[in-house]
Amino acid sequence: MSTNNEMQIRHSATNSRSTTSSKSPSLSKVNNVRNVEPVLYSEAAVRFNENSLEQCRTSVSALSGCVAGILGLTSYKGFIFYAFSIFFLSFLIYLYIRNEHRKFFTSLKHIFINGFFNGLLTYVLFWTFLYGMVHVY
Amino acid sequence: MGQKLLLIIGLLALAHAGYSAAQHRVFVRLTEQQFERLPTDIIVQTLIAFLACCIGSVQLFGKFKPILITAEWQNKTWDTIGNRPSFMTFNHRGRKLFH
Numbered sequence: 001m002s003t004n005n006e007m008q009i010r011h012s013a014t015n016s017r018s019t020t021s022s023k024s025p026s027l028s029k030v031n032n033v034r035n036v037e038p039v040l041y042s043e044a045a046v047r048f049n050e051n052s053l054e055q056c057r058t059s060v061s062a063l064s065g066c067v068a069g070i071l072g073l074t075s076y077k078g079f080i081f082y083a084f085s086i087f088f089l090s091f092l093i094y095l096y097i098r099n100e101h102r103k104f105f106t107s108l109k110h111i112f113i114n115g116f117f118n119g120l121l122t123y124v125l126f127w128t129f130l131y132g133m134v135h136v137y
Numbered sequence: 138m139g140q141k142l143l144l145i146i147g148l149l150a151l152a153h154a155g156y157s158a159a160q161h162r163v164f165v166r167l168t169e170q171q172f173e174r175l176p177t178d179i180i181v182q183t184l185i186a187f188l189a190c191c192i193g194s195v196q197l198f199g200k201f202k203p204i205l206i207t208a209e210w211q212n213k214t215w216d217t218i219g220n221r222p223s224f225m226t227f228n229h230r231g232r233k234l235f236h
Contacts, residue, residue: 040206048202055198060191063151067187070155071180085187092195103208104201134159 041106049104053093054115060089061119062126069130082123086116144193150186154179 064085068078090112097104105111157179165172203209210218 041204042202042206042209045202045204045209049204052198052201056194059194059198063187063190063194066151066155067183070151070158070183072158072175085191089191089195092191093199096195096199097201103203103205106204130155134155135162 046106050110053110054118056089056093057086057115057119058122060085061123065123065126066130068123068127069132070134072131072135073127074131078127082120086119087112140193140196142193143189144197147186147189147193150182151190154183154186157182 061082064082067085068081073081093111094101094108101108101111158175161176161179162172
């Protein structure tokens with residue numbers, strides 16, 4: 001039962017060709033039967049990967065907040081630095097699993113776009129804290 | 138262990154850079170100069186420490202599992218995968234026969 005619950009069926013990209021109207025009805029019917037090949041993903045592994053990606057993002061946003069506070073960045077520069085550091089982290093992860101990212105994630109969107117602003121509040125917390133510690137007091 | 142070492146070194150370097158920046162700030166205030174910008178070596182040390190921390194944390198947390206279920210099932214026997222607890226029967230004739 002547990003293995004069945006962990007199982008999740010998703011359909012791979014269907015290679016259906018666009019049926020043009022000029023074709024005969026029988027041919028278009030043949031083309032409408034899509035060649036769907038189900039791909040089974042282990043949901044536990046997908047969740048584990050998302051979790052470790054989230055851990056990476058959180059720790060790096062805290063660290064980049066420290067760096068921004070030490071460097072004394074203010075206003076928009078700090079947010080630009082946040083965007084830069086998260087992109088840098090995504091790029092590092094991509095470099096790390098470059099050849100086998102299909103093995104770990106369903107799409108590259110998970111690495112680069114999803115959860116981009118999740119670490120922003122952590123970043124602002126550490127940024128203001130370190131800025132206050134270093135530059136104000 | 139190697140990646141943890143990198144992360145620890147990065148954190149220590151970051152702490153040291155922060156302490157140096159605070160010291161520089163205090164020095165500037167005591168000598169009554171105008172604060173313009175941090176010394177270059179502190180900035181460089183901070184950035185290098187950040188780079189080391191990034192690489193260390195990616196190596197530490199970036200251990201992903203293969204998501205295809207065939208990879209997960211490769212080391213399991215059919216008895217484990219095909220286990221259907223819902224279909225188990227406990228009320229059968231064995232209780233009448235063997236008790």
